Amino acid sequence: MKYNKKDTHGKEVLLLFPPLREHIYGDKWKLTESTTAPLGLMYLATPLVNAGYKVNFIDFTVDKLEKEQYFNILKNADFILITCLTQTFKSVKKIINDIRSVNKNTLILCGGPYCNETENYVEGSDLTVFGEADLVIVKILDLISSKKSLDGIPGLSYRKNGKLIRNPGTLLIENLDFIEPPSFELAKNKNYGYLYGVKINAMTAMITSRGCPFRCTFCNFRGIKYRVRSVDKVIQEIKIRLEEEAEYIIFHDDNFLLRRNRVIELMDEIIENKFNLKIAIVGRVDLADYVLYKKLKEAGVIIIIYGIESANQDVLDFYNKKTTVEKTKKAIAIANKVGIITYGNIIIGAPIEKKRHFEVNKKFLKEVPLDFLNVHILQYACPSALWNDLYKKGLINENEIVVTANKKLSNFSKEELMKVQDELIKSFYNNPKRILRLTYKISRNFGVSFIFKLLNMFFSKTIYRSAEKFHDFVVKDVRL
Numbered sequence: 001m002k003y004n005k006k007d008t009h010g011k012e013v014l015l016l017f018p019p020l021r022e023h024i025y026g027d028k029w030k031l032t033e034s035t036t037a038p039l040g041l042m043y044l045a046t047p048l049v050n051a052g053y054k055v056n057f058i059d060f061t062v063d064k065l066e067k068e069q070y071f072n073i074l075k076n077a078d079f080i081l082i083t084c085l086t087q088t089f090k091s092v093k094k095i096i097n098d099i100r101s102v103n104k105n106t107l108i109l110c111g112g113p114y115c116n117e118t119e120n121y122v123e124g125s126d127l128t129v130f131g132e133a134d135l136v137i138v139k140i141l142d143l144i145s146s147k148k149s150l151d152g153i154p155g156l157s158y159r160k161n162g163k164l165i166r167n168p169g170t171l172l173i174e175n176l177d178f179i180e181p182p183s184f185e186l187a188k189n190k191n192y193g194y195l196y197g198v199k200i201n202a203m204t205a206m207i208t209s210r211g212c213p214f215r216c217t218f219c220n221f222r223g224i225k226y227r228v229r230s231v232d233k234v235i236q237e238i239k240i241r242l243e244e245e246a247e248y249i250i251f252h253d254d255n256f257l258l259r260r261n262r263v264i265e266l267m268d269e270i271i272e273n274k275f276n277l278k279i280a281i282v283g284r285v286d287l288a289d290y291v292l293y294k295k296l297k298e299a300g301v302i303i304i305i306y307g308i309e310s311a312n313q314d315v316l317d318f319y320n321k322k323t324t325v326e327k328t329k330k331a332i333a334i335a336n337k338v339g340i341i342t343y344g345n346i347i348i349g350a351p352i353e354k355k356r357h358f359e360v361n362k363k364f365l366k367e368v369p370l371d372f373l374n375v376h377i378l379q380y381a382c383p384s385a386l387w388n389d390l391y392k393k394g395l396i397n398e399n400e401i402v403v404t405a406n407k408k409l410s411n412f413s414k415e416e417l418m419k420v421q422d423e424l425i426k427s428f429y430n431n432p433k434r435i436l437r438l439t440y441k442i443s444r445n446f447g448v449s450f451i452f453k454l455l456n457m458f459f460s461k462t463i464y465r466s467a468e469k470f471h472d473f474v475v476k477d478v479r480l
């Protein structure tokens, strides 16, 4: 869909991506090892640029700004669009306060996962948007700048004469092929491309589908409908990224492997086009077979990231994961056979878990040829089924939107779970056979020079330290 260029009177739109840390600028600011620019904002940028808006973009995870410099940027913005994650909500509040202190006239819009999932209006914003705003963002800015009614647009919340208005529904794009490719040129000179402390240049992100048909009980997606982009559109976008000199692409789909035939078709096109790309994907373990994985490998897939969650069937069932431990084993084995690097995520702290479950996880992780591991402590995040259950039982209130498993909610205290988390990670990586296998795979997939980066990762204990980082940020509960 093409937007008509219109007279935007040179209006400026500032896109902001908040960090986890509340030190947004100045001396205490720290770089977050971010892989790529936030796709959501990059998608919103395209129609705005096409409509003639001057678009600026600050990603606080990678942009180090001094206060004065930052405040000057705020002063010039006519519209400020902020992506809100639940975990970055405190930073969002600070950003809104900063904006209001220097620029009373700018219009602040909030959107993103926190808004989509909680459907809460962000206090202090002029407008909070629920859902996918790509196709209506220009219309929304036009309407609010001309002070026209926002009545007809679903999924909006705003204050009118002191009263909170909520337009029913959420914004959902049925045909993803209507969306124009994201504007990654806005992120060209930013310090992205980190993975586990290692800087990998020329990394970019794409999304070939949105939503997920599963209903895992810990997941805070509001059952967003699964939709796919056509293979042609995906191939067109890959070509754009290659022109931008990308070498590595992460497909951020929640479930890239969901439709086998579509994946095969896409991989065939990538092979046919002889794209010289290295690809990372996120997939469930249940769709694994040798022919499919061989095809993935041939097309350039070097890493598959899995939500393994547990090596205990009762825990998988508790999470309604709709998969089995056998399927996990099979997927990892096939990936290993074809030479794809695997990255698994485990969750500990389910209320049914006892010490023996951790032992089963440890033994399983020791035995399978998985290459990378991260261990998460269960978080009850609004509006997941597990969170709803606690809320209905009166164990938490509506302001406790992220609650980490603790002695009240599981058989272990938070500290005990953090210890188990560390032990699992350490026992996983303290395994010479694994390191040798990983070294071999890395040299095959990334080239020999990468081995030095990998060794650096182990010697500097970046891998262990990322678990500690998780303690700092992720294990924090979030209260509104």
Ligand code: B12
Residues within 6 Å of the ligand: 017, 018, 019, 020, 032, 033, 034, 035, 036, 037, 038, 039, 040, 041, 043, 044, 061, 080, 081, 082, 083, 084, 085, 086, 087, 088, 109, 110, 111, 112, 113, 114, 116, 117, 129, 131, 132, 133, 134, 207, 219, 220, 221, 252, 253, 254, 473, 474
């Ligand atoms: C890629 C990714 C990352 C990457 C890259 C982040 C980046 N720079 O893009 C990395 C690994 C770095 C990352 C980090 C984190 N992530 Co993350 N991440 C994702 C993932 C898999 C894809 C994001 C994406 O590109 N989506 C596709 C785009 C198109 O969708 P979107 O971002 O939602 O944007 C659309 C709408 O929301 C809306 N929109 C977005 N912003 C705005 C703003 C305005 C004003 C408006 C009107 C609309 C709007 O329009 C967009 C276009 O349709 C999502 C899962 C998911 N499927 O979204 C999790 C997800 C966003 N991450 C999540 C979390 C928790 C985190 C971390 C906090 C984890 C941690 N503790 O370290 C950090 C925080 C990062 C930070 N700010 O410091 C959660 C957020 C949950 C929540 N309710 O807030 C998600 C939803 C995963 C999940 N289900 O739990 N993440």
Ligand code: SF4
Residues within 6 Å of the ligand: 212, 213, 214, 215, 216, 219, 220, 221, 254, 255, 284, 307
């Ligand atoms: S955890 Fe993954 S598979 Fe499960 S519902 Fe969430 S996105 Fe879907």
